[in-house]
Amino acid sequence: MKRNIYNKVIGCVVLATMLSGCYDDGVEGDSYYVFQGQTVGDYLDADGKYGEFSTILERAGMKGLMYAYGDYTCFAPTNEAIDRYVDSNYPGCTLETLPDSAVVALAKSHLIGVRYLTSDFSTGYLQKPNMYDRKVQVTIEKEFDAAINDSMTVFVLNDYSRIIQANDTVSNGVVHTIDRVLEQSSYVLPDYMQSKCETLGFTLFMEALKQTHLTDSILREKDESPGMLSRLAQYASNSEYTTEGNKVPPARKFGYTVLVEKDNLYKTVYDPxxxxxxxxxxxxxxxxxxxxNYAKDIYDKVYPDDKGVYDDDYTHPKNPLNRFIAYHILDRNASYGDLVCSTPDWSVQEGGDFVEYYETMAG
Structure with a gap:
């Protein structure tokens, strides 16, 4: 499959994203302040509007890390943001009565073990996951601000959380203030897509994904087979291997990318x-x-020996509709910006049009 970096796709992990470069920062309070001698922990302690987030970090056992040497990105929700989240998701609870699992998820979801300034952002996903092992989605928008009679850059995280004060740099990282808690999806990919197909307008593609049962092929999160667990344990216990600087992952994870076609696109395609x-x-x-019928018109020509043989079973891998949908699925995570690895200098100097090739689940 040839996939040009300039093609617009709607990715599963991304679901709706377009390649974008970095913008000049325009959010309020975005002055790249450097707080000499302060750590992330000190910064949070110095302003009461982060009091509830500090309490969450303490309950989760994460607050001490924020005073320690390192390089962290902290997306700090305001007290109002946390109150709104607790009221919506845990009615009747207080910070003291929130379940421990929720407290840990809240703390870890807002911390990343590397420093990200907004100048490092582009529309898509941050490369390094947060400490809850989820990637943070970034959307960069332009909004007109009547107060300054000009447009300003807006950074939105995970669809809802807006950065309202950015790039407050401290000795062990950077703090971005956000107006909503970063909520992490616990969906597996088919369930996430089902939750979005109406609002994002890919109901027909979603129905075909279900009817072909290809949803079953994109459910797995990690390889828990005895053979894989044994291999990971073997490497982890091999001191000769680990002392050479090699790191053993805790699990072998699966990832998938779906290139979704929207209903509006199918309105321009005619049934053969x-x-x-x-x-x-x-x-x-x-x-x-x-x-x-559209898929059959394609695949009956490509695979003449299979013509008409599997038409009655959408779940068969040789069925035309099954082949068509499987052709849109990759067995790896690929955010939009990750689809093509390139050398920017070569692109500028040589006018290169970067292309990458992937084998899909259609083979």
Missing amino acids: QNMGKPVYTGDLQADLVSLF
Whole structure:
């Protein structure tokens, strides 16, 4: 499969994102202040608006880390942001009565073990996951600000949390103040896609994904087979291996990327067995047949020996619709900015158009 970096795709991990460069920062309070001698912990202690977040860090056993040597990014929610989160998700609870699991998730979700200034951001996902082992999504937008009669850059994290004060640099990292708690999805990919398909408009693709049962192929999170667990334990216990600086991951994780086609796109594609009728009309079951016919027109020519043999079983890997949907799935995580690894200097000097090739789950 040839995938050009300039093609627009709707990725599963990204679901809706476009490649973007870094912007000049324009959020309020974004002055790259350096707080001499202060740590992240000191910075949070110095302002009462972070009091509830500090309490969460203390309960989770993470506060001491914020005074320690290192390089951290702290997305610090205000007291109001935490109150809103607790009221919405744990009605009747206080910070003292929140479940321990929720406290740990809250603390770790807002900390990353490297320093990220907003000048390091681009639309997509931060490369390093947070301490809760989730990647933080970044959306960069432009908004008109009437007060300054000009547009300003807005950084939104995980769809809802807006940075309202950025790049407060301290001795062991940087603090970005956010107006909403960073909520982490516990969905597996098919469930996440199902939750988004209506609002993002890919209902037909989602239905085809379910009807082909390819949802079952993108459920696994980590390899817990006895063989893999044995191999990981073997490497971890090999002092000769680890003393040479090699790191053993705690688990072998699975990742998937789905290149989703939206309903609006199918409105411009015509059913080959009924020219003039678009693949997508809003009648989901009829549209599924149209999408099957569209796929059949492609794959009957590519695989003539299979023509008509598997048409009645959408779940068979040689069924045209199954092949079509599987062609949109990669068995690896690929945020938009990760799809092509390139050398920017070469691109500028030589005018290179970078291309990468991936084998999909269609083979």
